[in-house]
Amino acid sequence: MAKVSVGLRGWRFEEDAVFDEDGEFLPLDEMDEDARDRLVRLAELVASPCDACWLVHGDENISECNVAEAVYGELSAEVIVCREHERDLVYWYREEGGKQYRGTEEFQDAFFEWFDDGGRAPEDFEGIEHVDTDPLEVPTPSVPDAEERAERWEVTDRIDLTDVDLDQDYPSN
16 A cells, blocks of 8 residues: 555555545554554644744744645654745755754754754755645544543643744753
8 A cells, every 4th residue: 555644744654554445544543553643643733834934933923824734753843844844844854964853852943943043945955746635535534632632642832932042052951
């Protein structure tokens, strides 16, 4: 079977790990833990603002942010980006050392720091070419309600990083 993205490009699933033979989502309790956790997280991230746009505009101008179309990184340390900023993330990953953060909890913070310091893909960088499927043809998964999700993952508030001094040396544990 093929690998598919659900809701946002980026995280890919084995088709038979999330869909039954009729093309409907499997019940969550029939999925392996990783697929289930990612699918539930995707349900929370769909229609969220792009992280890069958010770094530019902040909470006070969140309406200026594009809706995220792709997700990269690991669960709870992911970066969600719009089509415009996906090139920046891919460039950072391939050309600016982002690959060293693959599979780590530092992935999100490292990209945010690079982007907030003015890091951007050059105009001639092509990024990734995608084959898109009509999202209306993808079935809607049954996902846990907000209370059930909060029990599974720690819920955190976004903080405005525009005033954070990223050059400051902070004590480590």
